Amino acid sequence: MRRQRFICKSCESNSDGYGGGMYCERCYMEADKIKVQLMGENEELKDKIEFLKLCSPSPTTSSTTSLAGSFSDVVLIALDSEPPLPVQAHKAVLVNRSPVFRAMLENEEMEESRSGTVKIADVRYDALQAFVNYLYTAETCLNQNLACDLLILAEKYQVQHLKHYCQKFLVSKLNWDNALTTYTFACCHNAEDIMDAALEVITDNMDKLTTQLEYVNLVEKDPQLVIKIYETYLSKQVNTAACRNPSVRRDSSSGSGIGDGGGWSDGC
Ligand SMILES: [Zn+2]
Numbered sequence: 115m116r117r118q119r120f121i122c123k124s125c126e127s128n129s130d131g132y133g134g135g136m137y138c139e140r141c142y143m144e145a146d147k148i149k150v151q152l153m154g155e156n157e158e159l160k161d162k163i164e165f166l167k168l169c170s171p172s173p174t175t176s177s178t179t180s181l182a183g184s185f186s187d188v189v190l191i192a193l194d195s196e197p198p199l200p201v202q203a204h205k206a207v208l209v210n211r212s213p214v215f216r217a218m219l220e221n222e223e224m225e226e227s228r229s230g231t232v233k234i235a236d237v238r239y240d241a242l243q244a245f246v247n248y249l250y251t252a253e254t255c256l257n258q259n260l261a262c263d264l265l266i267l268a269e270k271y272q273v274q275h276l277k278h279y280c281q282k283f284l285v286s287k288l289n290w291d292n293a294l295t296t297y298t299f300a301c302c303h304n305a306e307d308i309m310d311a312a313l314e315v316i317t318d319n320m321d322k323l324t325t326q327l328e329y330v331n332l333v334e335k336d337p338q339l340v341i342k343i344y345e346t347y348l349s350k351q352v353n354t355a356a357c358r359n360p361s362v363r364r365d366s367s368s369g370s371g372i373g374d375g376g377g378w379s380d381g382c
Pocket residue numbers: 122123124125126127137138139140141142
C-alpha cells in the first residue's frame with residue numbers, strides 16, 4: 115500500500131505530512147523552533163511588564179533623564195567620579211524595584227532616608243546612570259564592561275530582573291579566552307547562570323587550562339575556585355562515561371574509568 119503524500123504548505127515540496135498533513139518535516143521543525151523562541155520572548159516581556167508595573171510615577175515625558183529629574187526626591191552619588199556626580203531619582207521607583215533601597219529609604223533611622231542622598235562607592239557615574247535608567251525603563255544598551263558594572267549593582271541592590279538580563283548578556287559573550295576571568299567574576303558576585311556556563315566552557319577545554327595566565331593567578335588567589343573546576347570536570351567525565359557505558363560506575367574498579375588515559379571512550 116502506498117503511503118499518502120502531501121505538499122508542504124510552506125516550501126511546496128513533497129512531504130510525509132507533519133503537523134496534520136500541512137508541512138514537510140523540515141518546515142514543521144523550523145516552525146516548532148520559532149514557536150519555542152517566541153514563547154521565550156513572550157516570557158521575557160511578561161517579566162519586564164511585571165518589573166515595570168510596580169507603582170511608577172506617571173511619566174510626563176518620554177525622556178528618562180528628565181523623567182527621573184522632574185520632582186525627584188532622592189539623589190544617588192557615584193563617589194568614584196571626580197568630582198562625585200549626582201543622579202536624580204524618585205524614592206517611589208527605587209523602593210519598588212529594590213528591597214535594599216526600600217530598607218534604606220523607608221527607615222527614618224537611616225542617614226540615606228533622612229538626607230535623601232545615597233552615596234555609592236566603587237561605581238562609575240555612567241554605570242550608575244544606566245542603573246537608574248534601567249529601574250525606570252527595564253532597558254539598557256549593554257557592552258561587557260557595563261554588563262559587569264550593572265550586575266554588581268543589581269546584586270548589591272537585589273534587582274533580580276537586571277541581574278538576569280546582565281547574566282544572559284555575559285553568557286552570550288563567553289568564549290575560551292574570557293571564560294576564566296568571567297568565571298572568577300561570576301563567583302565573586304553570586305552569578306550562578308554565568309558560573310555554570312563558564313564552567314562548561316572551561317571543562318570543555320581542560321587540556322588548555324593551565325596555559326592561561328589567569329589560571330596561575332586563580333591558583334594563588336582563590337584555590338577553592340580551582341578545586342570547583344576540577345570537581346565539575348570529574349563529575350562531567352563520570353557522567354559521560356556512565357552514558358557511553360552503563361557498566362562504568364562512579365566507584366568503577368575495572369580499570370576502565372577516569373585516569374587511565376580515556377580508553378573507555380572507544381568502541382562504546
Ligand atoms: Zn516544507
